[in-house]
Amino acid sequence: METPLLGFEPRCPHLFITNSRLSSSLPHPTLSVRTLTATTVVKSPATVVAAEAPRTKPHSKSFLSRKSAISEIEQSPDFLSSLQRFARVLKVQDLNVILRDFGISGRWQDLIQLFDWMQQHGKVSDSTYSSCIKFVGAKSVSKALEIYQSIPDESTKTNVYICNSVLSCLVKNGKLDSCIKLFDQMKRDGLKPDVVTYNTLLAGFIKVKNGFPKAMDLVGELPHNGIKMDGVMYGTVLAICASNGRCEEAESFIQQMKDEGHSPNIYHYSSLLNSYSWKGDYKKADELMAEMKSVGLVPNKVMMTTLLKVYIKGGLFERSRELLSELESAGYAENEMPYCMLMDGLSKTGKLEEAMTIFDDMKVKGVKSDGYANSIMIAALCRSKRFEEAKQLARDSETTYEKCDLVMLNTMLCAYCRAGEMESVMRMMKKMDEQAVSPDYNTFHILIKYFIKEKLHLLAYQTLLDMHSKGHRLEEELCSSLIYHLGKVRAHSEAFSVYNMLRYSKRTICKDLHEKILHILIHGKLFKDAYVVVKDNAKVISQPTLKRFCKAFMVSGNINLVNDVLKVLHGSGYKIDQVQFEMAIARYISQPDKKELLLQLLQWMPGQGYVVDSSTRNLILKQSHLFGRQLIAEILSKHHIVSRTMVRSRSEPKFSRAQRGK
DNA sequence: TTAGGGTTAG
Incomplete structure (x- = not known):
């Protein structure tokens, strides 16, 4: 409740005094400064001065009674009953004042109740x-959207203040995408x-990764809407x-704002x-500091700390240490942040010992810490593989x-995992649960790696499923390693499920992985799945692996898919050999009810330049009564014709080469 | 008569 008062007072102290004077003239004895601030701060200074300076214009009776009604309702333990009493006195804007007071003081339930009441009484x-x-959105975006959607009047729904309020609440809750969508809709509706x-x-784009181009698109829209950028923007x-x-774009915006007559603050x-x-x-940082001082701006703590960041990133550790001393003497290093930045910078450039010196130094000086410094050093020690420390x-x-x-939590978890402290790992997980901290990508990654290391492969798999279901991207190297280990422990279908999660997360994956999973599936006799992998990726799978798949499928795969498999393999450029045809045909012969499939295969072969060899031919002829002698004879004669032309075409080039040689 | 922003660490 102090905030509005503090923000108010230095700018217009006289107004504050006026308010105190006013408070004594008000009928309600318990009226506090708190309420006054809340109610007057929302008025424009002109209104306040005109309405509340007693010497120039006395308050009307109705004004005073509304004022006192407002404060009474605000302070009443049962505000609804007070509200009923004053219902006839209060105007919509008075109720809005109360509504905002509830919002500022966090009386969420009261705010909702008041809003409902206002709606019921047509006072909105x-x-x-x-x-x-605005206030509801700070606590619940969905409730705020509900209120917005419930607005009956279409033109009110495109009121710029209301739209801005809705959009702001989406942005503040990190729902930038829905915000942009809603914005487009609002524009179509007339905003x-x-x-x-x-x-x-x-x-909304400030903290968003890769938000820059999208933000620039928005900036590009400004001229079409006749909007000029202001200092805030x-x-x-x-x-x-x-x-x-x-930085180049930042420089150019600074220049642009100067050209337009704004002074950068x-x-x-x-x-x-x-x-x-x-x-x-x-x-450039030094130049900037000089320019700033020349226009009379005094660098503050944040700015000095940011300068320290520049020096650290630039590898100027000596100057960084000097600047840190300056911060200390200016009283700007009472918390751990500048030390943290320096320690992190040092440790990341291999200067772990120097980082540790800063760390010890910081402790000796009694710098306040919330644990960041420890966290940075834990990470630094892990990077240097000093897991025990x-x-x-x-x-x-x-x-x-x-x-x-x-x-x-992640850093500690990582340290325990690297040191192989299972009990502590479990304790950290429990802690996360208790503190309702939801694991992020890193948490999952650390855990899965650890479980693999500890040979808890199925636990690693479950954790990966969890990670995937929470919408985290899957990293190929980790998945690949898990697939390998799941294959080793004969968890073939789990391995395939990991492969699929990775594959369908819409990223191109390393071609070796298709080959790897194919071996696992063949090994696990999951031929149908293996066929799917081959069908989609045959072109990037090596010939020996395709051969292994083909043989295995011919022997044990689903007989109804044998022809499809052969066609897919052939279509990918793989040359099917006689042994594989013989295997397929032998299987059909052993299952005469599949004679249609055999005939299809035999009819397909010559067109692709394949013919049966003599032993297979004999095998077929021996059983031809099962398949129709006449038809078999016709097909085999076609194979024969093709084989003769093949022999000829194979020998011709040799002949001509020999001729050319002469 | 209500809506907006901004600087630093792992």
Whole structure:
């Protein structure tokens, strides 16, 4: 509740005094500053001054009674009954004031109740919706959307304030895609987006990976809508540049804003500086600091810390240490962040010992830590394969810090896995569960690798299924390793399921993997699945493996698919040999009810340049009474003709080569 | 008469 007051006071202290004076003149004895702030802060200063400066214009009776009704309702333990009493006095805007007060003070249930009441009594305005959606959206996006969808009037649904409120709540909840979709729909329905709308959407791209091009598309739309960028939007756009490492674009936006008469503030400069940190461009960073000082801006703690980041990324460790000392003397290093950055930078460039010195130093100085420093050192020790020390530090962290975030938990988990501490691994998993921290891609990855190492292959498989069902991308190397191990323990269909998950996650996969799974499937006698793999990937599978598949299928595969398999193999450029035809034909002969299939095969062969050899031919002739003598004779004679032309064509080139030789 | 942004660490 302090926030609005603090934000309010320094700007217009006189107003605050006026308010205090006003409070004594109000009828309600328990009226507090809290309520006053909440109610007056939403008015434009002009309104407040005009309405509340007693000397220039006394308040009307109705104004005062509405004021007191508002504060009474806000403070009533049973606000609905107070609301009933004042129902006739209060205007929609008064109810909106109460609604916002509930929102600011986190009275969510009351807010919903009030909103329902307002709807029932037909006392809603556009601002009711925009405020309500804003506050409700902070807690539940779906409820906010529900409110938006329930708006009966179509033109209200495209009110720019209401739309901005809805869009903002989607962005703040990380639902950028649905936000953009809804935005397009709103435009089709008649929304005229303004600078706030675009800025709301742009803000969604700040922390999004690869959000830069999409953000630039939006910026490109601005001129078509007659919208000019303002200082706020430049701030957003610069933050997007910075978080995507686009320093050139950031420079050009800074230039553009200067050309348009805006003066960059410390935030604009900070983003530009941050964009230099990607490549560690300390030269430009130094120039920037100089420019900033020349226009009278004083670098703050964040800016200095960002500069430190640039130096570290640029590998200037001596200067980094100096800057860290400066931060210390300026009182900007009272928490662990700058130390963390330096330790991380050092350890990632192989300077583990120097990182440890900083770490010890930090402890000696009594720098406040939330566990980040430990986490960084655990990761650093793991990188250097010093697992015992990593494990020990993880233990220390567990006892020292009660709260852990996902990254810390992952780091500790990793240390325990690498050190082979099963009990601790399980404890970490339980901890995650208890703290309701949902595992991310890294968690799954660490666990699966560990389970494989411990030969808990089926557990690894289950974990991978879990990972997949949670929508995480699957990494090929990990899957490939799991497939290999599942194959080894004869979990053939599990191996195939991993292969399929990888394959259907729409990525091109290494061709060796098709071959690998094919061997496993053949080994597991899963011929139908093997056939599917061959059908889709025959061109990238080696000839010996195809041969192995073909032989195995001819012997034990589903007889109804034998011809299909041969056709697919042939279609891929694989040359089927006599032995394989003989196997297929022998199988058909042993199963005379499949005579149609045999006839189809025999009829297909000559057209592709295949003929039966003499032993197979004899085999067929011996049993030809089963298949129709006449038909068999006709087909075999066709094979004979083809075989003669084949012999001729094989000998001809030899002959001509010999002739050319002469 | 209501909606928007911004800088730092693993």
